[in-house]
Amino acid sequence: MAKLYFNYGAMSAGKTIDVITTAYKYNSRGMKALLIKPSIDTKGNKKVTSRIGMEKEVDILLKPEDSLIEYIKKYDNITCLVIDEAQFLTERQVYELVIITKKLDIPAVCFGLKVDFKGNLFPGSEALFRYADSLKEMVAICNCGKKARFNARKINGEYVFDGEQVVIGADESYDPLCENCFLDKVLIPHSKEFQKILKRS
Ligand SMILES: [Zn+2]
Numbered sequence: 001m002a003k004l005y006f007n008y009g010a011m012s013a014g015k016t017i018d019v020i021t022t023a024y025k026y027n028s029r030g031m032k033a034l035l036i037k038p039s040i041d042t043k044g045n046k047k048v049t050s051r052i053g054m055e056k057e058v059d060i061l062l063k064p065e066d067s068l069i070e071y072i073k074k075y076d077n078i079t080c081l082v083i084d085e086a087q088f089l090t091e092r093q094v095y096e097l098v099i100i101t102k103k104l105d106i107p108a109v110c111f112g113l114k115v116d117f118k119g120n121l122f123p124g125s126e127a128l129f130r131y132a133d134s135l136k137e138m139v140a141i142c143n144c145g146k147k148a149r150f151n152a153r154k155i156n157g158e159y160v161f162d163g164e165q166v167v168i169g170a171d172e173s174y175d176p177l178c179e180n181c182f183l184d185k186v187l188i189p190h191s192k193e194f195q196k197i198l199k200r201s
Pocket of ligand 1: 142143144145146177178179180181
């Protein structure tokens, strides 16, 4: 029976590089890996683009209302699905991945962020944590050298802790941060309550 894989990490963990090389490994050996990306992410449009400049056009740009099963019915002889930005999958699309792996016997390899800029799980990641057969953490590095778990949002060079989970078109950037740096630079400076408690202790 085919497996559903979820390889997750913070920003700059090298996920997109792995997306491209995983698809390449199959396709260069005459097999068909379908490259899929949820369309909520607009950077690069129909392309997946890594920070070191590697890029590849996707086969399917998936809208939230799209059915994965309807899409893959149009293709013959698919060896596997490779999914970038899997945190943006809907819960229903993750259910479809479970059906595709278990009933159609096609493996699916997902790559994505675990948490948003507030440290909350993305809906796609949450569903994948529940249903994936294999979970693998990919390591990103904080500015201090420790393992980064959080994706802090910066606007005009300042860390922010308010806003929507997904922002499209704004000039925000993200820093991978470890727990300590996330507390010191983001959570505590934005929480009067925690500042008060810490002062007392
Ligand atoms: Zn750190």
